[in-house]
Amino acid sequence: MANLEDAAHFLRGADKILILSHRSPDGDTLGCASALSRALIALGKSVMFRCADPVPPKFTYLFEGIEYGEFEPEHIVTVDVADKTLLGSLEPYGDKTDFAIDHHASCRPFAKETWVEGTAGAACELIARLIPALGAEITPKIADCLYTGISTDTGCFRYPNASANTYRIAADLLEHGANAAEINRLMFDTKSRAAVALLKRLYGNMEFHCDGKCAVFCLTSDVIAETGASEDDLDGVSAMVRQVEGVLLGFTLREREGGVWKVSMRATNPADASVVCAKFGGGGHKGAAGCSLTGGLEDVKARVVAACGEAIKALENK
Ligand SMILES: [Mn+2]
Known part of the structure; x- marks a missing residue:
């Protein structure tokens, strides 16, 4: 090295x-x-x-x-x-x-x-x-x-x-x-109007799983198109899932072409986002990691939520 x-x-x-x-x-x-x-x-x-x-x-x-x-x-x-x-x-x-x-x-x-x-x-x-x-x-x-x-x-x-x-x-x-x-x-401290429109949609449809310890944002192509959000506006959205009290693991599902979903995961100590994302071939840091999955939205979401649930259970049993 x-x-x-x-x-x-x-x-x-x-x-x-x-x-x-x-x-x-x-x-x-x-x-x-x-x-x-x-x-x-x-x-x-x-x-x-x-x-x-x-x-x-x-x-x-x-x-x-x-x-x-x-x-x-x-x-x-x-x-x-x-x-x-x-x-x-x-x-x-x-x-x-x-x-x-x-x-x-x-x-x-x-x-x-x-x-x-x-x-x-x-x-x-x-x-x-x-x-x-x-x-x-x-x-x-x-x-x-x-x-x-x-x-x-x-x-x-x-x-x-x-x-x-x-x-x-x-x-x-x-x-x-x-x-x-x-x-x-x-x-x-600077947000575009499109970014604010996007946040309204995301917060409006935010999901909670695992007794509120796992939160999910779904960033579908439809939501992005309807709000007119640019890549720039999407920046930082992933970090917002873990701002909710009690959330240990939060992730954003971003729709890509061909049924591919990009997962951006954030973790609050002691949870480790890189360990969960590694299960799907991804990686990153303890606090922020990512991976990609292919399939329908509900199927992909369920798989990632299940992995988060296992990680949260493992922490509770420690
Ligand atoms: Mn860097």
């Missing part, structure tokens, strides 16, 4: 670098990519960035002013990508990846070298340490990018993955000019 020094050594000697983010990109993978791009470009290197899905509008500010090159990449780096399948349509790059930088304990290494720290709240924490090790400066713009990743991956520092070290790194970013209050307002 590689470490910070290995990553710094590799990048110092590399040029014509392609940085890859995971599909359905979030603030962390994009914060990593934009911050690392800025640092490498400042060091005189040619950098490209690719992601299987478009950058959501709320995150485009991360990439403002970056001048990417067009070239045949010689080195490939992934950021916040725990598994090559998460590269989406860019999965063929997985086997060609030289260096993967990640913070998922469930990471399934695919690159030639992998630096993973499962205790980091965000992959941006690793990049925040990497940039000075490369000999580059944390500019105010880089500080914004890294702060965005840390803040979004820790739910604005509310999740247990926000460690003392997370706060220290964030404090350092503020000293380097990060606009923390404005970033948090944009990320956490």
Whole structure:
């Protein structure tokens, strides 16, 4: 397993670098990519960035002013990508990846070298340490990018993955000019009208199972179409299922094409979402995990509820 020094050594000697983010990109993978791009470009290197899905509008500010090159990449780096399948349509790059930088304990290494720290709240924490090790400066713009990743991956520092070290790194970013209050307002205190319409529907049809210890949101294609919600509006919805008192495991079922349902699960301590999702071939963290199932809505829901029920029973029998 590689470490910070290995990553710094590799990048110092590399040029014509392609940085890859995971599909359905979030603030962390994009914060990593934009911050690392800025640092490498400042060091005189040619950098490209690719992601299987478009950058959501709320995150485009991360990439403002970056001048990417067009070239045949010689080195490939992934950021916040725990598994090559998460590269989406860019999965063929997985086997060609030289260096993967990640913070998922469930990471399934695919690159030639992998630096993973499962205790980091965000992959941006690793990049925040990497940039000075490369000999580059944390500019105010880089500080914004890294702060965005840390803040979004820790739910604005509310999740247990926000460690003392997370706060220290964030404090350092503020000293380097990060606009923390404005970033948090944009990320956490701003909702579109479509998002509000979506929430009305979701709360209106919210289901409770297992004596109220399991909650479910059904995000069908119909609901999404009727409310006009964008991907951006769907962001953060998954975290709301466990806001209800007494809920240990909550999940959102998102309809995909061909009868596929994407499950986004959230857990409240001591429940473990990654253990439940692993039963269906998925993974993630203790507090947040995901998996995919195929079938009719009621059938898929019943299977996941049953798995949650077993996990809750196991906790009660402990
Ligand atoms: Mn992350």
